[in-house]
Amino acid sequence: MMEKEPRLQVTLPGLTMKNPVMPASGCFAFGREYAELFDLSELGAVAIKGTTGEARFGNPTPRVAETSSGMLNAIGLQNPGAQAVRDEELPFLAGYDVPVLANVSGSTPEEYVEVVQTLTDAPNVGAFELNISCPNVKEGGIQFGTDPDAAAALTAAVKQVSTKPVYVKLSPNVTDVNAIALALAVEAAGADGLSLINTLLGMRIDAHTGKPILANEKGGLSGPAVKPVALRMIHDVRQVTNLPIIGMGGIQSAEDVIEFLFAGADAVAIGTANFTNPFVCPTIIRELPSWLDYLAMESVGDLRQQGVNI
Amino acid sequence: MKNEQMMVVENKTIAAKTHELTLSGPLVDAIDQPGTFLHVAVPGDDLVLRRPISIAAVDQDVGTCTIVYKEMGVGTGRLARSRAGDQLEMLGPLGEQGFPVEKPQVGEDVLLIGGGVGVPPLYYAACELVKRGVTVSVILGFQTAAAIFYEREFHELPGCDVRVMTDDGSNGHPGTVVDALNERPSPPDWLFSCGPRGMLRAIETHAAHPKTNGYVSLEERMGCGIGACFACVCETGDGSSYRKICREGPVFAFKEVVL
Numbered sequence: 037m038m039e040k041e042p043r044l045q046v047t048l049p050g051l052t053m054k055n056p057v058m059p060a061s062g063c064f065a066f067g068r069e070y071a072e073l074f075d076l077s078e079l080g081a082v083a084i085k086g087t088t089g090e091a092r093f094g095n096p097t098p099r100v101a102e103t104s105s106g107m108l109n110a111i112g113l114q115n116p117g118a119q120a121v122r123d124e125e126l127p128f129l130a131g132y133d134v135p136v137l138a139n140v141s142g143s144t145p146e147e148y149v150e151v152v153q154t155l156t157d158a159p160n161v162g163a164f165e166l167n168i169s170c171p172n173v174k175e176g177g178i179q180f181g182t183d184p185d186a187a188a189a190l191t192a193a194v195k196q197v198s199t200k201p202v203y204v205k206l207s208p209n210v211t212d213v214n215a216i217a218l219a220l221a222v223e224a225a226g227a228d229g230l231s232l233i234n235t236l237l238g239m240r241i242d243a244h245t246g247k248p249i250l251a252n253e254k255g256g257l258s259g260p261a262v263k264p265v266a267l268r269m270i271h272d273v274r275q276v277t278n279l280p281i282i283g284m285g286g287i288q289s290a291e292d293v294i295e296f297l298f299a300g301a302d303a304v305a306i307g308t309a310n311f312t313n314p315f316v317c318p319t320i321i322r323e324l325p326s327w328l329d330y331l332a333m334e335s336v337g338d339l340r341q342q343g344v345n346i
Numbered sequence: 347m348k349n350e351q352m353m354v355v356e357n358k359t360i361a362a363k364t365h366e367l368t369l370s371g372p373l374v375d376a377i378d379q380p381g382t383f384l385h386v387a388v389p390g391d392d393l394v395l396r397r398p399i400s401i402a403a404v405d406q407d408v409g410t411c412t413i414v415y416k417e418m419g420v421g422t423g424r425l426a427r428s429r430a431g432d433q434l435e436m437l438g439p440l441g442e443q444g445f446p447v448e449k450p451q452v453g454e455d456v457l458l459i460g461g462g463v464g465v466p467p468l469y470y471a472a473c474e475l476v477k478r479g480v481t482v483s484v485i486l487g488f489q490t491a492a493a494i495f496y497e498r499e500f501h502e503l504p505g506c507d508v509r510v511m512t513d514d515g516s517n518g519h520p521g522t523v524v525d526a527l528n529e530r531p532s533p534p535d536w537l538f539s540c541g542p543r544g545m546l547r548a549i550e551t552h553a554a555h556p557k558t559n560g561y562v563s564l565e566e567r568m569g570c571g572i573g574a575c576f577a578c579v580c581e582t583g584d585g586s587s588y589r590k591i592c593r594e595g596p597v598f599a600f601k602e603v604v605l
């Protein structure tokens with residue numbers, strides 16, 4: 037176990053985190069596999085795989101393709117369904133001293149509400165993260181994520197049944213104006229925080245066959261290639277709201293985390309980099325204190341303060 | 347499952363665009379089942395995904411293992427440039443279900459069928475079977491003469507019957523591994539296979555016999571390699587559920603999953 041570093045602690049609605057680092061939704065399943073490699077209690081939080089009302093099988097394979105400094109995925113929200121997550125996965129995670137950010141998806145507003153109802157009383161669920169920005173499913177997901185009115189209505193509906201704070205995960209597949217409008221709309225509807233960014237819609241074609249590499253044709257781009265987009269969006273959204281922001285998109289190192297905190301994020305999530313290096317989260321957490329020393333900052337919170345004032 | 351730096355002992359070309367990489371490191375201690383694989387981090391910062399490569403042989407006494415890979419793109423191309431003394435980071439051994447080499451009994455008819463770079467894990471399987479006194483027959487399929495590798499290595503295993511097939515007939519027998527399978531007088535007791543999906547599908551169809559215990563090793567594009575990302579799933583044979591190839595495979599019994 038790592039020593040507790042008070043300088044790294046961050047307290048966000050529903051999430052009392054030892055440090056600002058969590059694995060991002062969809063890249064860590066429900067923690068079981070990575071638990072074989074390191075102690076999950078070292079993490080600031082765990083964002084679980086996007087959960088829907090019923091179990092979903094997801095899209096045909098191939099579901100991933102590599103790109104320059106990134107990857108495309110079209111998993112299609114495969115998950116065991118809310119009841120199984122509640123009965124089998126959350127109790128496993130409860131064996132660790134780490135809060136859970138429960139990522140929720142659905143095809144209809146009713147489905148989001150149903151998932152939140154099923155999971156909201158699980159003791160280790162600290163907060164919800166509404167995935168209104170998944171580019172890989174035909175219904176739901178992205179359509180809520182591009183229309184501020186739909187996003188606000190969904191947020192309000194979920195807030196009514198949730199006993200835990202609610203974060204809304206925004207998509208980069210929108211215009212600047214739309215991103216700001218979405219952030220303000222969900223804030224007005226009662227969101228307790230924002231997560232950004234989800235993946236960017238992309239595509240690859242096999243040069244030998246002329247056919248798309250992904251069976252789904254298109255997929256979500258993640259990894260270092262999207263980092264500048266993520267930083268830009270966090271920076272812009274930070275100008276208009278004081279809601280807590282969980283920043284993500286291409287983080288691979290402690291230096292990247294510092295960059296996100298300066299951009300205005302309060303905490304970060306790490307996705308694709310877990311595949312590159314399964315120890316990336318604990319490694320970054322270990323390296324953060326020396327970055328604070330180097331920057332002559334007392335705590336992680338100071339970075340965010342500096343950032344807002346840029 | 348470990349994630350470690352392994353040292354390149356040797357990296358040599360053994361057929362057209364095909365290389366054999368011998369590695370040493372403590373991870374070798376954990377290797378004990380043919381069919382399992384390594385998730386290889388390719389040198390360079392621009393590649394975010396690792397490359398899954400099957401274990402072709404292991405020598406616990408010397409502390410080395412061997413992988414054989416074909417240059418297919420940027421990642422395997424870069425691996426081909428690694429030299430003795432270089433360090434490569436690997437996660438492994440991965441996969442909970444390999445070839446069940448402990449099951450066939452001495453005297454039973456054991457057939458191994460490999461296509462192209464599907465051959466390496468079968469070589470590891472053959473070594474383990476032969477160690478237990480079980481003799482094996484192998485059918486190796488390649489596109490052309492220049493692609494052939496490990497023919498001699500299989501011949502050197504005691505009692506091993508080797509048949510090489512090439513698609514263009516430039517070496518061995520002309521035709522596919524399925525042609526060779528169909529020419530056999532009786533169904534084998536055990537059949538282990540690894541190769542392209544189409545080949546595995548044909549084998550499962552042609553070798554479906556109540557006497558035959560058949561197993562196939564599957565490939566799929568992978569993200570995490572350990573069961574966390576749902577990239578590599580396939581449907582179970584009855585359509586009711588799914589398996590993760592990286593975690594619950596990569597080897598499955600005939601009909602366990604949809605090929």
Ligand SMILES: Cc1cc2nc3c(=O)[nH]c(=O)nc-3n(C[C@H](O)[C@H](O)[C@H](O)COP(=O)(O)OP(=O)(O)OC[C@H]3O[C@@H](n4cnc5c(N)ncnc54)[C@H](O)[C@@H]3O)c2cc1C
Pocket residue numbers: 101102383395396397398399400401414415416417418419420421422423463464466467564565566567568596
């Ligand atoms: C369990 C398993 C065992 C394997 N064992 C061997 C082996 O022993 N020898 C061997 O030569 N090859 C093996 N392969 C295939 C090998 O992983 C690919 O040929 C290799 O990843 C191609 O990488 P690249 O960078 O050269 O190609 P690129 O096409 O540049 O790779 C781009 C992306 O596609 C993925 N990819 C491309 N082809 C495949 C494929 N056939 N299977 C899975 N992912 C792929 C890569 O991993 C990478 O993420 C195995 C695959 C799996 C899943």
Ligand SMILES: Cc1cc2nc3c(=O)[nH]c(=O)nc-3n(C[C@H](O)[C@H](O)[C@H](O)COP(=O)(O)O)c2cc1C
Pocket residue numbers: 060061062063085086087109111113139167170205233234235257258259260262284285286287305306307308309569575
């Ligand atoms: C394989 C994979 C699966 C994902 N699944 C989900 C998901 O279920 N729900 C969700 O909100 N985001 C999902 N995402 C998006 C990530 O949580 C994250 O927002 C995005 O990948 C950007 O971060 P990164 O560049 O660090 O990966 C997924 C991403 C990947 C690569």
Ligand code: FES
Pocket residue numbers: 567568569570571572573574575576577578579590591592593
């Ligand atoms: S590669 Fe991630 S689940 Fe198999």
